[in-house]
Amino acid sequence: MSDILIEARNLSKEYIRGKQEVVMALNAIDLQIPRAKMVLVTGPSGSGKSTLLNVLSGLDMPTEGKVIYEDENIADWEEERLSKFRQENVGFIFQNWELIRTQTALENIECPLYPRKIKSKEIRMRAISLLKQVGLWDKVDNYPDELSGGEQQRIGIARALVGKPRIIFADEPTGNLDTDNAASIMRLLKSFTKRDTSILVVTHNEDLKRYADASHQLSNGRFV
């Protein structure tokens, strides 16, 4: 079994901005994400970090190049197959947490598993276990609006992990948090690499490099 879980080969992504202006968000990127490692991609706003994350996770399609997952190019897959791929292999952590406001903390964590053929009891046990791991057991019945930013991000992390993904894509996971909360979140994320989960973090914060097993800097759609 290869040590590389997911790989970008010569990946490019162009956008049309305005009427005719072509923007090269990613320009011939090569990137390997090993199993059970945390990889960090840093760069200023507009450097293409989020685009890279979206293309690698199958949310967006590259203009050129390949995203190889287990010898297959996911850029060739149909939307329904990509959904299945994300459901079974991918966890997302969003910059703005993106918790569902009508669901409690526990239900938000359970949410990705509702369409899956997993027994309700098993779902509940997994969610409770993760809620305890992120230190929010006392917030089990709270709605997102009743939680702080740090707490919401922890719920977001638990939600990303509940499906036992092989890789987590984290977009600015500490973007809206203070220094202490940011450090706490990164330590928590790092701890999950011990469970054979790979993590790709994209952030503008250079200080987070110390938590990563490998880091890359992106500028104008290219690694520097």
Place this chain on the structure above:
Amino acid sequence: MGLYKLIVKSMVFSTRSRRRFFTFVLVFSILSGATIVMLSFFDSFSREGMLDHRGVVVKVRDPFSLTDRVSLEDAQTDLDITDGERLPGSEAVIFYKYVNFGPDLRIFSVNPQYQWGFSEIKPDNLIAGHYPSSDREVLVSEEVLLALSDTQDGLSIYTKPVVGTTLKLGVSEDATFDLRISGIFRKPDPSTVKSDDLEWIILTEDAFSIVVDGDHLDYRTFEIYIYSISVIASGDIFSGAAYDNVDALASQLNSLDSTDYNEPIYTRKENKDDSRNMTFLSLLFGIFGTFMVSTLYSYLITRFRRREVAVLKAMGYGKWDVRIVVLAEILVVSISGFLIGLLAIQLYVWNPASRDSAYFYLIAFSPTAFWSFIAVVLSCVPGFFIITFRTLSVRPIEIFKDR
């Protein structure tokens, strides 16, 4: 397993957004109430009003003078028309016959295909149950008393008829004809219709033949008479062809010279057109108005939850998983709204000031409520698919970028 869980959870979560939930439930309850009223208007038109719209009724001059005796096989009248024949422009000619069974009971026959054609027992005379539809069913008037037993001092114990129980009809206990009571009706008001003091029971034509021609009643003793004749016009009401035929049939029957029958009773075409137009308009508003509002609701709900849909899809929800989530909310809201609308009409009925409105009482538990449910709730589904086909098919990244 996953589907059931997703549906249940989605239904529960759909009630959590309180303001949105209560707003749309209110909208749907008003919509449901209006739809029920409009469809009941049409329903009334199509059932109670059917004879007025499609029939010409000819009555004997004096139904209680027993002048026009007929046999089962040869129901000939001095009108020169026979039972079951087809007149030009007619769909059916139906004789409503009866026998008097002693001094207390009158037994009528109705054609099960044209139950509403019996002018004295229209659908709104029904208190419970339905018309007899087989030769083993009977419709009885509410005044009928069934003797249970006689006491030693000559008093009797009686019971009132109940739908679903058996009525044994015969001149002796050994030769009864067992009939299931399919419904109970109120006899026409004597102030509006020439009525009598007898108890009425209504049988299908087949059951009537068995009763009077078999061992149960002595046909030679109990003669058969004609009460009324209904001539049902062919053609449809929507185009007005049935109305033209009614006028032509009435004219044809009027020209026949008869000593035993009154002039035909019918409503002229020009007097029926307005009510027809209003009722079909109410149907259009009921069905299409509901469809439009339901579709608009589907659009709004999909817009409100667009961001959430993107997150769910990013987490791996498939196209159909997301549709179930949104559809569950639409169904919960529309069903809740429908039930509240129906309840509101019931509360209106219970209001003493409107207690006389038996019309509304009837519709709440009538097919109208069922069809209104279909219109309000199920019309959401095609509207949902029309509106959400594109919206829910887009990649989540496109929704995220729209922000």
